[in-house]
Amino acid sequence: MQALRFKAGKDLEFFSTLRSRVDAYFIEKNISQHANTSMIIKTIVLVAAYVVPFVFILYMQPYVWVAMALWFLMGLAKAGIGMSVMHDANHGAYSKNERVNRNVGYILNLLGGACYNWKIQHNVLHHTYTNITGHDEDIAGQKSLRFSPHSPRKGVHKHQWYYAFLLYGVLTLYWAVGKDLVQYINYKRKGLNKNKPAQNRSLFAKITIIKVCYLFLFLVLPVLVSNIPFYQILLGFLLMHFVAGIILSVVFQLAHTIEETEFPMPNEEGAIDHAWAVHQMKTTADFSRKNKLISWYVGGLNFQVEHHLFPKICHVHYPNISPIVEATAKEYGVPFLDNKTFGIAFKSHLSFLKKMGVPHVDEIMG
Numbered sequence: 001m002q003a004l005r006f007k008a009g010k011d012l013e014f015f016s017t018l019r020s021r022v023d024a025y026f027i028e029k030n031i032s033q034h035a036n037t038s039m040i041i042k043t044i045v046l047v048a049a050y051v052v053p054f055v056f057i058l059y060m061q062p063y064v065w066v067a068m069a070l071w072f073l074m075g076l077a078k079a080g081i082g083m084s085v086m087h088d089a090n091h092g093a094y095s096k097n098e099r100v101n102r103n104v105g106y107i108l109n110l111l112g113g114a115c116y117n118w119k120i121q122h123n124v125l126h127h128t129y130t131n132i133t134g135h136d137e138d139i140a141g142q143k144s145l146r147f148s149p150h151s152p153r154k155g156v157h158k159h160q161w162y163y164a165f166l167l168y169g170v171l172t173l174y175w176a177v178g179k180d181l182v183q184y185i186n187y188k189r190k191g192l193n194k195n196k197p198a199q200n201r202s203l204f205a206k207i208t209i210i211k212v213c214y215l216f217l218f219l220v221l222p223v224l225v226s227n228i229p230f231y232q233i234l235l236g237f238l239l240m241h242f243v244a245g246i247i248l249s250v251v252f253q254l255a256h257t258i259e260e261t262e263f264p265m266p267n268e269e270g271a272i273d274h275a276w277a278v279h280q281m282k283t284t285a286d287f288s289r290k291n292k293l294i295s296w297y298v299g300g301l302n303f304q305v306e307h308h309l310f311p312k313i314c315h316v317h318y319p320n321i322s323p324i325v326e327a328t329a330k331e332y333g334v335p336f337l338d339n340k341t342f343g344i345a346f347k348s349h350l351s352f353l354k355k356m357g358v359p360h361v362d363e364i365m366g
Contacts, residue, residue: 004129004270011275014332015309018277021324022310026317033313035094042296042316043085047107049077054218057236058226067228071236075243078111078172082248084299084315086111090119091311112176112214114207117183120192127311131256131263131283132272139257146356147257150265153359161353168249169242176214176241180207250346254287255304258348259355260337261285278334280308285337287345289322294342305336 026033035043053070056062062070088094089104108115121137129135131148139147145164146157184207187193188200195203222233262282266272272279288294288302295302300315306322307315329336339345 004132004135004266004272006272006276006279007274009275011278014328014334015275015277017332018309018325018328021328022313022321025321025324031317032096033093033317034096035088035314036316039088039094039314039316043104046077046080046085050074050081050110053077057228058222061226061228064232067232067236068239071240072243075240076247078240078244079247079251080297080299081107082111082172082244083251083297083301087299087301088314090115091123093312093314109210109214112172112211114180114210116203117180117187117207120187121183123311124192127308128276130280130308131261133263133265138252139263147253148263149356150263153357157357160357161350164353165246165250168253169245171245171249173238173241173245176211180211250349251298251301253349254339254342254345255285255301256283257352258285258339258345259352260339260348277309281305281329281334281336284308285339285345286322287339288342289319289338290340291342295319302342305338 053074057067057070061067085094086105086108089101090108092098092101094101094104105115108118126136126138131139133139133148133150139151143154144156144167145160146153184193184200184204193200218237219230219233222228223230261284264272264274264279264282274282284304286303286305291302295318300318301307303315303318303322306313306318306325309325310321313321326336326338328334339348
């Protein structure tokens with residue numbers, strides 16, 4: 001991968017000022033930047049909504065339609081845990097104690113993922129190189145989807161605004177079955193995995209064991225301990241993943257792949273035209289900031305601007321620091337992208353998908 005660097009100079013003053021103001025807010029309020037009581041309650045609620053329905057299905061063996069409703073609920077909880085609990089913990093935002101962050105972050109294993117690869121893809125590549133084609137894997141699209149004006153356009157992309165949401169639905173299923181193993185190979189090849197050979201052998205074994213245990217828990221164990229037909233278990237498992245995949249994908253897309261966000265590219269020397277914080281402001285958008293239900297459920301990821309600037313602050317604090325970010329951005333002439341409602345942001349993403357699928361869009365959005 002090409003080594004990139006962000007521009008220094010006057011742009012740096014924006015983030016220096018903003019960071020001091022956000023720090024002052026926590027000092028003035030005498031509160032921690034990490035999880036509070038409401039975050040702990042949310043953790044318990046979401047984990048219970050994921051685990052309890054599964055136990056109920058196994059031991060009560062309800063009617064099929066009831067079981068499917070419970071699998072659906074598990075999909076909602078799976079996405080919620082991913083956006084709220086696991087996400088904050090693996091950013092080091094859940095607690096000031098790194099052991100707590102590490103242990104809470106391991107809940108990703110219960111969702112079918114592996115922490116090591118997630119941290120490389122998300123914490124390193126996405127948060128550092130947001131919306132930079134060839135570096136941010138979250139806009140790669142895997143050939144079937146085009147999320148950047150700098151990615152090759154194929155004929156099929158003109159229909160992507162129809163089929164994209166079907167592909168979004170398989171996100172977590174692919175993640176649970178094969179993505180981590182593919183990333184393990186790719187990150188070693190690209191030099192992103194800095195482990196020694198012995199460490200990588202251990203990592204590969206852990207990833208494999210996680211996958212086997214996850215699939216055994218959700219697909220094999222139910223058949224062994226209940227009289228539920230396998231096809232019903234499989235159908236519910238796929239439904240859970242489809243629901244979680246749709247939610248996780250859409251929430252991410254509304255923050256980065258919309259008409260308002262930019263997709264900067266480095267020059268020949270590998271330099272980006274702005275400082276890192278200003279780059280984040282141009283490539284990231286908030287949505288539905290005043291909707292408390294959405295903010296609670298998506299883990300503050302509708303405050304994506306605040307999250308990208310301060311990933312080690314627990315998301316429960318984002319609604320309070322958001323006005324500070326917005327005011328400071330205005331003061332320094334830095335864009336603050338914000339769609340007032342979910343509907344507006346969703347419409348912008350649809351328009352973006354359409355534009356990415358037509359010829360010569362690069363000339364329009366470059």
